[in-house]
Amino acid sequence: MIRLLLAEDQGMMRGALALLLGLEEDFEIVAQVGDGEEILPKALETEPDAALLDIELPGRSGLDAAADLRERLPGCRVLILTTFGRPGYLRRAMEAGASGFLVKDGPVEELAAAVRRVLAGERVIDPALAAAALSAGPNPLTQRERDVLAAAVDGATVADIAARVHLSPATVRNYLSAAIGKTGTRNRMEAVRAARQNGWL
Amino acid sequence: MIRLLLAEDQGMMRGALALLLGLEEDFEIVAQVGDGEEILPKALETEPDAALLDIELPGRSGLDAAADLRERLPGCRVLILTTFGRPGYLRRAMEAGASGFLVKDGPVEELAAAVRRVLAGERVIDPALAAAALSAGPNPLTQRERDVLAAAVDGATVADIAARVHLSPATVRNYLSAAIGKTGTRNRMEAVRAARQNGWL
DNA sequence: GGCCCGCCATGACATTTGTCCTGGCCGCGC
DNA sequence: GCGCGGCCAGGACAAATGTCATGGCGGGCC
Structure with a gap:
């Protein structure tokens, strides 16, 4: 059985x-x-x-x-x-x-x-x-980049994300910029979608 | 049967x-x-x-x-x-x-x-x-507002949306602004989420 | 020790986004 | 006819966003 x-x-x-x-x-x-x-x-x-x-x-x-x-x-x-x-x-x-x-x-x-x-x-x-x-390769995002992206899913502003992750707004923007670069996208929402598509969140 | x-x-x-x-x-x-x-x-x-x-x-x-x-x-x-x-x-x-x-x-x-x-x-x-x-009431969004919101789901820029819906970028921004106002949200992504939440798309 | 990363932060800058106002064009209801 | 509302567009402005350069801190790795 x-x-x-x-x-x-x-x-x-x-x-x-x-x-x-x-x-x-x-x-x-x-x-x-x-x-x-x-x-x-x-x-x-x-x-x-x-x-x-x-x-x-x-x-x-x-x-x-x-x-x-x-x-x-x-x-x-x-x-x-x-x-x-x-x-x-x-x-x-x-x-x-x-x-x-x-x-x-x-x-x-x-x-x-x-x-x-x-x-x-x-x-x-x-x-x-x-x-x-x-073929997709491993997850290129660092832990913090994932955190910040995950906090951005619902259209939160930089300030919101910063509060959620306990970071400076400026730092959040840097991580978002890095994530956007690594995913080859043009803005945070595209980056979020790309990351989710690949199961990186 | x-x-x-x-x-x-x-x-x-x-x-x-x-x-x-x-x-x-x-x-x-x-x-x-x-x-x-x-x-x-x-x-x-x-x-x-x-x-x-x-x-x-x-x-x-x-x-x-x-x-x-x-x-x-x-x-x-x-x-x-x-x-x-x-x-x-x-x-x-x-x-x-x-x-x-x-x-x-x-x-x-x-x-x-x-x-x-x-x-x-x-x-x-x-x-x-x-x-x-x-209690939620009827859908407050006009047809065009729905179109524009729907085209904005994947993080498209205003130019992208304008191309998809065959409208001027300025018009697209106006519709987005209207949708944001009607949904009581702060930006296009929150508006999209709110509209989807209510089944308005 | 030097080097590379990841992590955190700031400042400066161009671009994008959101808001508000103005205007014109239609169709519908009173 | 007149008003209202949806549709379309443009201009002007403030705020948010994305990029880049710079710096400090710590932990691995050779």
């Missing part, structure tokens, strides 16, 4: 996946969570064989949770299941010790198969996405 | 919902589409009793498709199923003649029940969302 933990914030998606995987003879969903903070506690409590994690979660990113799991529950395989096939996400997932990376497009049939293959020791990764991740 | 059409772009979600609804004794999924353009042709071909439509679709919005269906296939009830419970979406869905409006949070069990209730002639709407839609 394969014991599964399922982390997904959209209630309907979570319920549908749980029902679906529950239909498989050898699968058992031992935990369902909708918040990233709950993943580790629930996993420690139920000790699943595999965890199916969404990335964009309230509370704590599925990628961070994956790293937690590798450290605290090494016997549990981690599968990332996400809407967006961003190269940087795949890279971070691999660095966090994930065994599989699936996108929410593609047929549901893949899902159970992927879980089984991961449990058998295989790595499951979309080949096209793997190629994209390699 | 209730004949259903299902429109949803995420393959995994679409497959999961189809399997799930297919489990109901009296449901039959007669068509599945992942593109908004395909909704009307498929519906005319299969003549379903109800259509379950996502809003954010490639090709054509689920809201526009809903209007198409009301006009060309009045016997078909329309249920909108969307990730975002934006007040403006609900309003537009009602104006397009939809009988139900569900958000993708909330349990899957609601889904089949909602379809049955809609087929029985009821309207199915999240009460909290209905209240929000009423």
Whole structure:
């Protein structure tokens, strides 16, 4: 019997996946969570064989949770299941010790198969996405540049960003300028979009 | 037997919902589409009793498709199923003649029940969302203001927007200023976010 | 030790952006 | 007819933004 933990914030998606995987003879969903903070506690409590994690979660990113799991529950395989096939996400997932990376497009049939293959020791990764991740190269942004960009997503002014990150407004502008340069864009919003597109945030 | 059409772009979600609804004794999924353009042709071909439509679709919005269906296939009830419970979406869905409006949070069990209730002639709407839609009031933005805002989403400059909408840069700035004023925001990006938040785009 | 980075900050500067005002052109309602 | 509002454009001005140069601080690496 394969014991599964399922982390997904959209209630309907979570319920549908749980029902679906529950239909498989050898699968058992031992935990369902909708918040990233709950993943580790629930996993420690139920000790699943595999965890199916969404990335964009309230509370704590599925990628961070994956790293937690590798450290605290090494016997549990981690599968990332996400809407967006961003190269940087795949890279971070691999660095966090994930065994599989699936996108929410593609047929549901893949899902159970992927879980089984991961449990058998295989790595499951979309080949096209793997190629994209390699060709895209690593994240060129420094920590601070990421912080500042992340604080700029919702159209905040320099002053707002400076307050959020506890920096001088002038420094913020310098980091923004650097990020704009590195992403090859023309203004902060384009830089934010480019960084998100690549999974660099 | 209730004949259903299902429109949803995420393959995994679409497959999961189809399997799930297919489990109901009296449901039959007669068509599945992942593109908004395909909704009307498929519906005319299969003549379903109800259509379950996502809003954010490639090709054509689920809201526009809903209007198409009301006009060309009045016997078909329309249920909108969307990730975002934006007040403006609900309003537009009602104006397009939809009988139900569900958000993708909330349990899957609601889904089949909602379809049955809609087929029985009821309207199915999240009460909290209905209240929000009423309190938010109608869309205050004019057509041109929406156009210009929509063209500004990805951090385009005034010149870019002007080229896209075939307007003078000065006019674009005026429309942006008007949109910023009407949304009560401080710059174009905040205006874009506010407008999207309310489903005004 | 010297060198390279990342980090933080400031000043100066050109460009872009947001605001306000003026004006003209239409269509609609009273 | 008159007023109102949406549509289009331009000018003038203040504020925000993006760039560049300069400087100091600290930690790695050879």
